[in-house]
Amino acid sequence: MTAYPSDRPSDRAGEPTLEPTEFRALPARKAPGSIARSGVMPPVPERHGRRTPAGRLDAVDRSMTDTDRALLGDLDRFGFLTTNQLQLLHFSTNASELAAARRTYRALTRLAQLGVVEHLDRRVGGVRAGSASYVWRVGPVGHRLLLGDTAARLRRKEPSLRTLDHRLAVADAAVRLTLASRAGSFELLKLTTEPDSWQSFLGPGAVRQVLKPDAFAVTAIDDYEDYWYLEIDRATESLPTIVRKSLQYARYVRTGDAVQRYGVNPLVVWLVPDEKRKQAIENAIATSDLDLRLFRFAVQDAITALIAGGAG
Template sequence: MTRDNVADLLFQLSDRDRAVLESLRELRLMTTALLRRLHFIHHTEEAEEDGAKKHATEAAAAIAAMRVLGRLERRGLVARLTRRIGGVRAGSSGIVWQLGATGERLLRVIHGDPKRKRYLEPSRGFIDHTLAVAEIAVRLRELERGGVVELLALEAEPAAWRSFIAPHGARSWLKPDLFAITASGEFEDHWFIEVDRGTEHPSTVVRKAQVYERYAASGSHQAEHGLFPAVAWVVPSDDRKKALQAAFAAERRLTPERHQVVTEAEFNTLVVGDAVAQSSEIKAD
């Protein structure tokens, strides 16, 4: 795709079209429902911004979302997966979207990305996890839109990944699902977010938590930001929450206040709750 082709195509796309494509580039997979919540806003929500437009009713927003996605699909800018969330009963809301080949090439030229994506149907586990991460990212943007918090930064994989020198001298990687900075009043809170689907043994999750401890011990993040983020482990149920809390408590090498386990239903409260004001004050040992 030449720059002339890019310019011609961009001229034909609206701000909302571009915003939809950028969201899929950032979060990889999104359902129609998630894209609607970001870019096709029901009128009871806050003012339009970042390519989002308000609609008189939720039904009107849903119709507009499918109309736009259908147009982008016909041009190869987005593509739907074979599997949909919730089955046939979910209707268009459960369709899972990713960038199409043309959309991927367009954004690769715009952003200067060197690597070309291979288009294969992802596994069910990958789809479920990626959509769960997208749900949390959308919630953070909705909290910002509602004026509850200010979202100063939001990074998904691989932008959220951090490299550091481990104690043995080799380069290691921390690979959170999301990194976010939220602000409320004078307080600024930094977050690493891990979306857990309950598919791994708690001991495996503990090993992931130990990577955070090694990253904290390296001092890399503190040198740049002056603090180390809280690590939010978002789980699907109360039973899973209890299991991870017990596993973390049994591991003496973990810093207890650094790791906060919450259910999906509790995530928003964690971000905006009074206790959060203290979480960003965690320093490296």
């Protein structure tokens, strides 16, 4: 997992948090006796085919701390987050990284025991074996807490590696922006991910089209607000596909809808895995009669520097 700068002040519970597929219940490597002792609720893992009684749901809800709710909110928003990302977002002010990791682990394990969250069997990333983290998502109880007791039962399957990689890359960008914002590089006024980031508009022939950026961000530096459509590229799409999507952004700009809505046209940021891919995409767009001023290109870990530089 990539390292991020850490700048989080103490407990941010209550602040707006960063704004989802059937899995096996979390298997504990060893008997989780200590968790059962310390938890307010006795750990009763969600079983397949058995719905949590409303009374128990309410008890789980009451037992949750503000940080628990913030964790659930972020998992709802991003679909998938690694242990490391959750640690950076919610526990990075502890005395040491180890202590933060400990707190993160304990909080997630407790929520997993309650069925509020769950992790995938698969681990991703890491140069060394141990650096691969669990990937977490909203659990069945968490799903009902978010959507109410009448929420339809989740029917989920294991995401493909490609899907998971992309979703985690989107989350990675969002985490970087959040941490940079906390460090004072800029103000992060708004950050939405799919499907909240989608924008419908009338294209040629009055045909309704939907722009589907991976994320939409509004940042501010001094008195200037900047608007960004974020496209996270994992080098899995062909260049013609990238160009088609870029053409769609250009069509949207021509409608004038964005200027009417925001006062300016948002910039489209292509975030790529490496310099070679960045060059390839930039060349493909440049040779497609597209206005390059509408686009910015950066490798994934340079997103904060690009955003901090403003749109001007």
